[in-house]
Amino acid sequence: MAAPKGKMVSFTIDGQQHQVSVGAASDGSTAPVTASTSLADYLRDQCGLRGTKVMCRGGMCGACVVTARVTDPATGQTEVRAVNSCLAPVHNCQGWQIETVQAIGDRKAGYHPAQSRLAQMNGTQCGYCSPGMVMSMYSLLESGEAVTPQSVEQHLDGNLCRCTGYRPILDAFKTFVPEADEKTQQIIKDIEDVAPSGSKAGSCAKKCSVGGGGGGGCVGCPRTARLASDGAEKWSYPTSLAELCAIIKANPADKTLKLVRGNTGTGVYHDAGQPDGYVSLLKVPELSQVTQTASALTLGAAVSLSRVIEEFQKLSSTAGFGHFSDMASHLLLVANTPVRNAGSWAGNLMLKQTHGDFPSDVFLLLAAAGGRLQIADEDAATTEIPVEQLLSEDMARKVIVSVTLPTLDETKYVFKSYKITPRAISAHAYVNAAFVLPLDASFTVVEKPTLLFGGISADFVHAANTEAFLEGRSLTDEQTVQGALAALQAEVVPTPDPAEADPAYRRSLACALLYKVVLRVLGDQVPAPLRSGGEDLTHPVSSGTQQFDTDQTLWPVNKAVPKLEAQAQTSGEAKYTGDEPAEPDELVAVYVQTTIANGQVASVDTSAALAVPGVAGYVSAADIAGVNNICSYGDTVEELFTSGQVLYYGQAVGLIVADTYSAARTAAGLVKITYTDVQPPVLTIKDALKKQGGSATAAPAAKTTTKQGVRQVIGEFSIGGQINMSVRRLGGGYGSKLQHPSRVASAAAVAALTVNKPVRLVLDIRTNMTLLGGRLPYLIQYQAEADETTGKISSLQIKFTADAGAVGYAADDTSLALDTVTNVYEAEGWQTEGTAVLTNTASNTWCRAPGTVQGVSGIECVMDHLAHELGMDPWALRQANFFGPDTKFRKGGNRATDYDVFMQMVTEMFSEADIDARKAEIAQFNQDNRWRKRALSLVPVRWPILLFARYPTIVSIYKDDGTVAVSTGGVEMGQGLNTKVAQVCAKVLGIPLELVSVKPNMNIINPNGDSTGGSVGSDMSSLATKAACEEMNERLAPFKAEGRAWADVVKRAFNLGVNLTAYHYQKPILTPYNIFALAAVELEMDVLTGQYRLNRTDLYEDAGQSLSPAIDIGQCEGAFIMGMGLHMGEENRYDTETGRKLTDSSWNYYVPSSKDIPTDFRVKLIKNNDNPIGIFNSKATGEPPLCTTYAAISALRQAVAEARKDAGHTDWTQLGEWGWQLGEWGWQLGEWGWQLGERGWQLGEWGWQLDAPGTVEKAQTACQLSPEMFVIS
Ligand SMILES: Cc1cc2nc3c(=O)[nH]c(=O)nc-3n(C[C@H](O)[C@H](O)[C@H](O)COP(=O)(O)OP(=O)(O)OC[C@H]3O[C@@H](n4cnc5c(N)ncnc54)[C@H](O)[C@@H]3O)c2cc1C
Ligand code: FES
């Protein structure tokens, strides 16, 4: 491919030629593209291809994935790869053929099978991730790589989904595996009967405006889109190394020049400023070469990480290259597929060179493998240095050309590397390590070994003292191992970094990894129980089953149907708020946020900001015409822009309005704010309690009970907050939707009024995560007593304290916790209390199962704690406290059948999931393994619900064809509301489902409707629809009685003046009912590292007579994975001095990935069970399954307890920050009278607490490992 001439980049998008060049556009307008414009923005803003989504803009979420065909300058071959369009600069796309989701299939041409199978197999909910999912799968299909269950899962490792729980997505795409079984083939056939596949990009269908049809560009059309770029002249495209060096040489010393391969580095470290020039490395053949000799492999600097993995895999069976197998496996854990497709190993090394603390896996591997770098200077003179030396090399005006990796004699050297991460995939390492051990047959280290570590500190790479210690010693000698561990412990001194794992954990991990490699090397030389410590905890390909009943006489209600919008979502045809086309003269806005958490704004100087070209103005509290309050709940006031008082770091001060985001962002950075009265921030519930003058600690002085035969537990459990990162259609999905959008909408409205132009305000992820709060964190404190023989609870006091954030509009969250704290138990005499505190953090808000999940988790923690205290099986203790047929709950009542339904669920679970036998196997496993532990935890849920909301709904029938349109008071946000409504409508009117469409929620139809939440949206909308349809039936009855077909009935009724529109205002139904759920989670933990996986999960849900079983199954799966994130991984960290939120992007806030889901995930809707209060006997499903997810952390705690038992610790597994120290106050809890004892409280007594989220770090720390335990005999 020739270099572009005259600074023009040319590429194709969906078959249409595009040229971006210097100067004015063909229509004479000014340049719409800049030097740094991303392909994603180009697609969306310049081409109107808004099927491609953006979310994190950092290579983590995959919403922006497109397929690129790129020609390798060294081989001339074209590769097909998925790439993140958010990271690819459009100027770096020279010669690319790009395909987007909108071209591979649509409603006119027919859908691509990846689109139709994902839709028909219920792989979408809100659908925002779906186009990216489709394009990742499409790229795999087009790449020519074998499609296997493994390759499908591997290729989706860069796509996050917040709603579905991944299982249906993986299932849909695994249907492409050629050896599909009979059942799958039938599924494919059924899908293709419903949605025949159409043409795909690559063959021109001549349907666009150029080709003769309508719509946008299509494949093969000759038209060329020409766009101007005011940054094109900054880019160079050398086609040889010599040319590249000449460009570097010609660059003036005072100008910055950026070499660009994949540009994925900006996903990790955002560029501080714009460079003066860019050089694309993609056309330099020398940098893309791969050469192999008998003694080495040489990789050009622009070879992508994906290609490196392929080369390593190919060579790993060749003598001398066996270690490439381990390196390839490790590299598969670096970033994710689209990042590895675009990103180069050399770019990665340069990130490490610039940021010493970057825990680069690539650096570690290449250094351990003895790699030598060839580096060229501006005169094209080449030098060679070991990889490690790069860190101290002055790389100014130089370029990495290649790396040479020598062979390694497998008979002498053992190569092994590790990467320990907070999430299974797509996460950077807590600590990584690579070891090369030269060993003889007696396991003596015959020369100096290589022990490299990352994640420790900016300048720590080699464990030099440990290497020296090991030389000449035998690994079979206990003294050797202990000596090496002591040396390592002494030299590993991790740098504290509040955004990363605790130094103590990182040091412990470094020791554990050294021990792990020793165990691996020694294999069966060590006692059997130790051997599994040498194995890696892997995540096998997952699978799932879904079971439900369906009664055909009720169809289309109770029938498993795909979501109405699914096809539009998977094809990118569904429009979301951010997809609205730009208005003429539209401006954009960017927030100016506070940089302290607690104090007063003294002054705001916007002079420099307003001088930035393109800036239209600054908008602040002074511009608000009315009241500066965005809160519509009670008397709480939350300011839109601060009028002076600063309540948290990141609070809105104002908006910069400009003609481009780039100008607005630059200007926002120039606003100077000064502060007075700066106070230390209050960031946690305990800090807030202390500030209120009460006691912050949960641990009382001592147990207070003196009763005979009764045992007491006192403890606490914390559950952190959680942030919903996805953008939903119509304003949010399973969290943050009720209050937060009004803040953004109001700010845009004030700005638009002020500058008198339309203003678009779309939050980037950092603003989103710092300006807006998430789920309320909770502190749950309890004191409970139970009979030591039966386990029956005789008294319980439990208090829920929630953190409402800066203002308390969601402070009533805890009242919901009190609804579920009694769960499935006879709660006679229990004392429960809920309260909230304010902290200097963004206002928190209701998020899927608000309060109710903490209610269940709180009481289930008490159950576990009591079981531990009594030495009882945790399930047996729960059983001893189950409610009975006559129990009356505070909320939820108790229908006569409730007890039977619940007990049926329990019985089926025990028999179908083989609980007792598996528990016995697990006990044996734990006895046989010191460093691997398993646990099985069961958590029941009773979720009381009241159909509280008021929803107006309108049903209109069209006279010409009998089609029906419905608009309800509920909002579709992925939960399948529209589909359920359509099913109900079709059922009641007695017409085919295909005749019904559900229109958007409109305020003229739904003027005073309640918010969609509390799991009642679908039900209340369906009830209202049912009533409206019944009214319609009454009107149509005479015509139906004439025996006419539906279309005739409608026509005749219309001709005779019948009103074909019915409206129903659905009032709340004040009789509550109970929903039951039960989860059994089996977890396995690697004790040495703390990593764990869910081996199996069985989730049973009582959906009554499910309105739409496939959708309800999806709700269960999605809710479970979301709850798993809450309990296991999603952790917010703050800078305790400034109050800044440190977990402010997808780089450091970990929602579950597709590899975190249970390996075996079985979901069942228990046999159709009636519910006269619900619509068509159904029950709601949105939130109850989320409440079962305490089972995951409960299993983790059991696994930790098993590990602790082996280490001689039998106390209750607690690990809170307070577990370490003697509290200065002891504690007291208001009227319950838990008072400070004479002794204060101490570690031994309260043991260790495992708070949620139960991260890998916390799990390992709770095992209280110490090097003395790392024995080999
Ligand atoms: C979401 C995400 C997750 C990630 N996770 C991990 C992880 O778990 N472990 C890990 O190790 N890495 C991780 N990375 C880093 C990733 O591997 C690098 O971003 C990638 O390898 C950089 O390659 P690139 O070609 O895109 O470099 P670019 O972004 O193009 O360049 C990066 C820097 O290197 C310079 N540069 C590039 N090539 C050369 C050259 N030949 N000579 C001199 N300078 C050069 C550039 O000028 C720039 O300064 C992650 C990245 C992302 C976005
Ligand atoms: S928007 Fe590109 S990966 Fe998230």
Ligand code: FES
């Ligand atoms: S369906 Fe995947 S993010 Fe909503």
